[in-house]
Amino acid sequence: MDSIYQSLAAIVDAEHVSDRPEELYIYSFDLGTAEPHRPDYVVSPETTVQVQEIVRLANRENIPVVPLGGGMSLAGLAVPLRGGILLDLKRMDRIIEVNEKARYAVLECGVSQGQLTSYLERHHPHLTHSEPGAPPAATIVGNVVIHGQGDLAHPYGFNSDMVNGLEVVLPTGEVCSFGSCAVGASWFTNHPMPDVGLFLGWCGTTGIITKLSIRLLPAKRIRGIGRFVVDDEGLVPEIFYKLTHTQMAEDIIAFSSAIPPFASKLQHFTVNIAADSEKELELKQQIIWDDTLGEYIKRGDGAYLGFTRSLERPQISKTSDYKKGGGFEYVGSIMPIEKYPECYRRGREISERHDIPYTVTGRCIGAAHSMMFAWTYAFNRADPKTIEGARNALHETDRLVLELGGVIWKPGTFGQKLVLERLDPNTRDLMKKIKGLLDPKGIMNPGNWEIP
């Protein structure tokens, strides 16, 4: 038994460290098309102190450390490209505090979306959080780290905009806190401290977030989804603009897909509406469907498809079972709203070239300040050719994002290279200096955001 294994077992315990082929196999994979790479060890710590000790050990031994949350990014961001220690953080799953009046929650890094949703529903029914369209096993911290967005992105923006504070284990093992908690106050705000936003969007290459304070948001008593459809993709940007002007919706998504065939080439909208009373709901519905979208119905450009009370948890993984294949991956982008028609048309072309039925989605962020536009490609996990086909389509789409003037959201290593090629040279240099300063031995998630 090697000394590193023994050291890791001494830090956690023998049950939560493994160098056995089964764990190394399972943790070598992302759920998308990324090529697998085996770690040398899998470790599942339970405390910040254990994370510190593991990182210090890795520094001494010069071993890579790859932090893993829910593992749902689908972009291969937690695949141990250079081996080393795969740090499964899901045992750190305590909800430490919910402050009802100041509307924030302090969480450990392994708390899942489903866990927080459930906790708030049971103990703080007037509060909610912006839940991404990911499976409930996705973690809150993992989503924040990749600048995720959720079903309250229209009124409140990116989930990473809702951070009130962080506890981070640096690549050299020190623990730092950021936000109001750093001066001994409660975790109620990230402002007005000096800006040291060094950890969001870096994919775990600058440190390991072990605690997070995230803003919670008002939960209305009644929540539901309205549906609307138009046949002209060119109308989508103005509909986004008009709907956001009303400030009556919680979430606005446009999407189109080849399956089912009757819906192909149509642009569907889901508009989440929330209210505390029937009167409020009726008013909002009237403003959205009659006053705002009524003109499209009158002109024969669109149709109202009804309103369903209650929000069904997204079952995004159903996409994976297209043709019983078991896999999908998407390119996400942050894109100006006006680009929706071109994103849709070009996405369809790519899908058709690769013989994959197209699926595209645009979620409105802020008051139509941007959208997260995603192109999804299903594949059959049992058929390497379809995996390769999806991977090629993804790479093509990465290029498209930049060509259209967008930014790739949570790019994998291929997309990261494209971004770095275009990045302002001074910004590149600054990123390199920051990385070198924080992680002098380059042990944190190597292979990601690497600047030569």
Add this chain to the structure above:
Amino acid sequence: MALKDFAYGDTIHRCFRCGYCKFPANWVDVNNCPPYARFRMETYSCGGRLWLSRAWLNGQIDWTEHLAEVLYSCTTCRNCEVKCPLRFNVDIVNMVVAARGEMVEAGRLPAAVKNFLQNVELYGNPYGTGRSSRGAWAEGTEIERYNGHEYLFYVGCTGSYDARARRSALALSQILRRAGVSFGVLGNEENCDGNEVHKLGEQGLFEVLAQDNITRFKGLGVKKIITLSPHAFNAFKNHYPAYGGDFSIFHYTHVINGLLKAGRIRFSDNMHVRVAYHDPCFLGRWNNEYEAPREILKAIPGVDLVEMEKNRESALCCGGGGGNFQIDLLGGSENSPARRRIREALKAGATVLAVACPKCLIMFEDAVKSEGVEENLSVLDISEIAAKAWGMIGHSQ
């Protein structure tokens, strides 16, 4: 064995590993898959098991003792099937059982599993205790050998051999006798029902057991069977018909509830207890029976029935299913499912944890001791609670 020849070779790759399978209905935590709750490594999640099975069948990884333990740690509780949003969800446990079957075929089993199966073949029970003592639990009682009675009371291995479970078998027998139910038992002639053998992937031995039992039952003219254990209930109800075993099968809670409704049982003693009921997997998720046990408890004066947060379809398995009652791959930790469940019962404010399964009974009694909460929580089978409520067992027992 190649993946192309595997019974689920065209399905097993469809698991996306999205993780819905780890949750209960209300999403409160990711600890509703017993092996994942115990070890919290992705290998032990439902998706981990399916991906590892496929990798082994595909030749990407070799068989190891650890691989086999990961597969055999699944309690076949079916929480994954309830939560998985994909269309193949009905086959998830079947895939695990089939992969175990391939290990059986390959002759590569963990020692504890091999021992379990050998004992069943040699002795008709997984304990390795002689057949001649199987009926000893009923010695000195007036329980009759089956001889054309309306019902065969099938006690099962746990109820026959385990000292604690025997008490629930005796309590049930007392209730049935007093209610005037015509029933008899097989004593030393009873054989293992094979439910766990089936779930361990030993289909050959299961067929032998099923055919042996069916032949015996038919030879005796058995038409109706009452089971103490939901595991036997499941085997007789869902697997035996394929071998010609077309009997009317009742779990004992069905029978007691029927006797209550017919006025043949009248609970009198006031219990003054707060009871939480644990849904056994093979009665609940496997056979969709959630109400009969609760109706019995609600009918008992002084029973304050409380629900644990995870109940009915979301009940956390005790960790004893799929052979784990004996092979014990999930024990030895405060994260063991049974110990987690005890803490959930205490959180619900229960002073009694009611069960309807002899395996759950023993798993939880051990867990109560491990948690050191014997003073706070008693574990009782519904048969025992009902017998007490009918004044047949002293409250101190």
